[in-house]
Amino acid sequence: MRVSVPATSANMGPGFDTLGIALRMKNQVVIKPSKFHSVSLKGEGSNNPALKDNNMFISIFNDFYHNLSTKRRNFRFEFFNEVPMSRGLGSSSAVIVSAIASAYAIEGIELPKPKLLNLALAYENHPDNITPAVMGGFNVATVQDNEVKYIKKDMPKYLKAIVVIPNRPISTHMSRKTLPYKYSKDDAVFNLSHASLLTAAFMTENWEMLRIASQDKFHQKYRMKQMPELFEVQKTSLKAGSLMSTLSGSGSTFFSISHADDCRKIEKELKAKFPHFRVFVSDFDNYGVRVDK
Ligand SMILES: Nc1ncnc2c1ncn2[C@@H]1O[C@H](COP(=O)(O)OP(=O)(O)O)[C@@H](O)[C@H]1O
Ligand SMILES: N[C@@H](CCOP(=O)(O)O)C(=O)O
Numbered sequence: 001m002r003v004s005v006p007a008t009s010a011n012m013g014p015g016f017d018t019l020g021i022a023l024r025m026k027n028q029v030v031i032k033p034s035k036f037h038s039v040s041l042k043g044e045g046s047n048n049p050a051l052k053d054n055n056m057f058i059s060i061f062n063d064f065y066h067n068l069s070t071k072r073r074n075f076r077f078e079f080f081n082e083v084p085m086s087r088g089l090g091s092s093s094a095v096i097v098s099a100i101a102s103a104y105a106i107e108g109i110e111l112p113k114p115k116l117l118n119l120a121l122a123y124e125n126h127p128d129n130i131t132p133a134v135m136g137g138f139n140v141a142t143v144q145d146n147e148v149k150y151i152k153k154d155m156p157k158y159l160k161a162i163v164v165i166p167n168r169p170i171s172t173h174m175s176r177k178t179l180p181y182k183y184s185k186d187d188a189v190f191n192l193s194h195a196s197l198l199t200a201a202f203m204t205e206n207w208e209m210l211r212i213a214s215q216d217k218f219h220q221k222y223r224m225k226q227m228p229e230l231f232e233v234q235k236t237s238l239k240a241g242s243l244m245s246t247l248s249g250s251g252s253t254f255f256s257i258s259h260a261d262d263c264r265k266i267e268k269e270l271k272a273k274f275p276h277f278r279v280f281v282s283d284f285d286n287y288g289v290r291v292d293k
Contacts, residue, residue: 001030001031001032001102001105001106001291001292001293002028002029002030002031002291002292003028003029003031003098003101003102003105003289003290003291003292004026004027004028004029004098004289004290005026005027005093005094005097005098005101005133005288005289005290006022006023006024006025006026006094006132006133006136006285006287006288006289007022007023007025007026007027007082007083007089007090007091007094008020008021008022008023008089008090008093008094008128008129008132008133008249009021009023009088009089009090009161009246009248009249009253009255010088010090010126010128010129010132010248010249011128011216011219011220011246011247011248011249012198012214012244012246012255013194013195013198013213013214013215013216013220013244013246013247014190014191014194014195014198014213014214014215014216014217014218015128015140015195015198015199016191016195016216016218016219017126017127017128018127018128018140018141018142018195019128019138019139019140019141019195019198019199020090020127020128020129020131020132020138020139020141021132021137021138021139021155021161021284022132022133022135022136022137022284022285022286022288023089023161023163023282023283023284023285024282024283024284024285025082025083025089025163025282026082026083026094026285027044027079027080027081027082027083027091027094027095027098028079028080028081029057029077029078029079029080029098029102030077030078030080031075031076031077031078031102031106032075032076032078033073033074033075033076034074034075034076035074036074037074037075037076038076038077039051039052039055039058039076039077039079040076040077040078040079041079041081042078042079042080042081043079043080043081043082044081044082044083044084044085044091045079045081045085046081056092056095056096056099057077057079057095057098057099057102058077058099060095060096060099060100060103060123061077061099061100061102061103063103064099064100064103064104064119065103065106065107068103068104068107068109069107075106084165084169084253085169086169086170086171086172087165087166087169087170087248087251087252087253088170088172088247088248088249088250088251088252088253088255089163089165089248089249089253090129090132090133090249092123092124092129092172093120093124093129093130093133094133096120096123096124096130097116097120097130097133097134097289098289100116100119100120101116101289101291102291104116105291105293113134113135113288113289114148116134116289117130117131117134117135117148117150118146118147118148120133120134121143121146121147121148125143126143127141127142127143127148127150128141128249129249130148131148131150131152132152132285132288133288133289134288134289135150135152135288136152136154136284136285136286136287136288137152137153137154137155137284137285137286137288138152138153138154138155138202138284139151139152139153140199153202153203154286155284155286156205157260157283158259158260159207159243159257159258159259159260159284160257160258160259160260160263160281160282160283160284161255161256161257161281161282161283161284162237162242162255162256162257162258162263162266162267162270162279162280162281162282163248163253163254163255163256163278163279163280163281163282164233164237164253164254164255164256164270164274164277164278164279165252165253165277165278165279166227166229166230166251166252166253166254166277167276167277167278168227168252169252170223170226170227170250170251170252171250172249172250175223175226175250175251176250178222178223178226179218179219179222179223180222183217183218187217187218190215190217191216191217191218194212194213194214194215194216197209197212197213198210198213198214200213201213207243207257207259208243210243210244210257211238211242211243211244213244214244214245214246216246219247219250220246220247223247223250223251224247224251226251226252227251227252229274230247230251230252230254232273232274233245233254233270233274233277234246234254236269236270236273236274237254237256237266237270238256240262240265240266240269240270241258241259241262241265241266242256242257242258242262242266243256243257243258243259244256244257245257263281264281267279267280267281
């Protein structure tokens with residue numbers, strides 16, 4: 001059985017804890033019944049031996065598997081990870097979503113995506129990464145009475161993401177602590193109006209509006225101060241023709257969107273200016289978590 005979950009970019013500027021989008025890069029796990037428990041890792045995390053013994057995926061999988069099954073089978077878990085950890089690309093959401101989906105699938109129990117999304121909420125209390133991880137596409141999400149309420153929009157193929165991954169991580173947990181405890185009414189209205197405009201721009205495919213609508217006063221500048229080169233990444237990307245360029249989740253990755261015709265030029269300029277960062281073009285994912293039995 002194989003489960004794959006896409007990377008996600010949350011916030012998208014002003015949509016703090018609300019907006020998120022799924023990218024084509026993904027984490028995959030292949031699970032096979034086996035005599036003994038074993039774990040193999042390829043890609044991101046493979047140089048971290050601790051992940052073989054103390055792995056968030058295995059502990060969430062076990063929580064669900066032990067609840068769903070009376071049998072005590074052992075499994076071989078083969079991980080193929082493309083989503084870097086603590087870089088603002090939703091690695092923890094990818095792990096949570098794939099572990100829950102895997103436990104149900106291995107027991108042959110149907111798990112509708114909205115139910116999976118609500119189960120994932122117990123492990124990550126903001127819905128902006130888990131929603132696109134489960135559903136794919138661009139999503140607006142909120143939590144009401146312990147349920148995620150969301151609206152999804154598929155992304156067109158003629159738009160691409162340009163992803164800049166710095167060589168240093170930022171932990172989401174630590175990064176949230178750097179944010180102000182309170183915001184002024186002006187800042188609240190600024191973010192409310194920009195997030196609303198950004199959402200409307202996605203829904204109506206008014207891409208030229210993204211540059212203005214993606215501005216934020218809630219979190220980016222506080223977080224980007226931890227890695228000041230990110231201000232230059234944003235400037236370079238916008239100058240080279242991006243439609244929008246925002247911190248991805250809590251960082252450190254920077255996420256831009258452009259027309260397909262412009263993406264290689266933007267990628268080239270970012271690569272030339274930031275040779276120590278990983279820069280690449282990605283398609284969007286419109287499907288979300290995928291289970292192949
Ligand atoms: N592939 C993985 N396998 C196991 N645990 C993972 C994996 N990816 C992420 N994690 C867990 O998630 C944590 C990173 O979460 P977080 O700081 O929220 O990063 P991100 O911004 O990528 O979601 C890691 O320290 C690790 O505990
Ligand atoms: N809304 C959250 C999003 C965190 O995303 P991640 O990919 O960095 O885990 C936040 O801004 O803290």
